[in-house]
Amino acid sequence: MKLKNYLKVLLLGVVAFSIGFFIKTYFLKPSGEIEFKTDIHDFEEIPYNSQAEFYFKYVNNGRSKVTIDDIKTSCGCTVADWSKYPLPKNSIDSVLISYDTKIEGYFSREIAISSNAINSPHRIWITGTVLPPIEE
Numbered sequence: 001m002k003l004k005n006y007l008k009v010l011l012l013g014v015v016a017f018s019i020g021f022f023i024k025t026y027f028l029k030p031s032g033e034i035e036f037k038t039d040i041h042d043f044e045e046i047p048y049n050s051q052a053e054f055y056f057k058y059v060n061n062g063r064s065k066v067t068i069d070d071i072k073t074s075c076g077c078t079v080a081d082w083s084k085y086p087l088p089k090n091s092i093d094s095v096l097i098s099y100d101t102k103i104e105g106y107f108s109r110e111i112a113i114s115s116n117a118i119n120s121p122h123r124i125w126i127t128g129t130v131l132p133p134i135e136e
Contacts, residue, residue, distance in 0.1 A: 043128030
């Protein structure tokens, strides 16, 4: 009789441990999640050789810190600048995107943001039209 009770308690302990491990591993994994306030910015019409910059704001809605590892732009005319420090949960930061306005005409550029967030990579876009230079 004691052996049966011992085995029941042991089995119950193993089952409880397994359930706890499963929940911790699959549901409570520390994970950050980036949410951008906007995914696209339209500069509309921009004068030739002017400043074209936009801050894409984002928040970490996850349960752990988020670090942006890399940002890839679709061409050399687009440059990204961002914080290399981990962003705590529920905190806000931004990515600065600059476009070279010495290239006239319409543009649409994709920017891919790689991080340790569960929704990585995240994609944002800039669009606009650089007007021809004004001749003097």
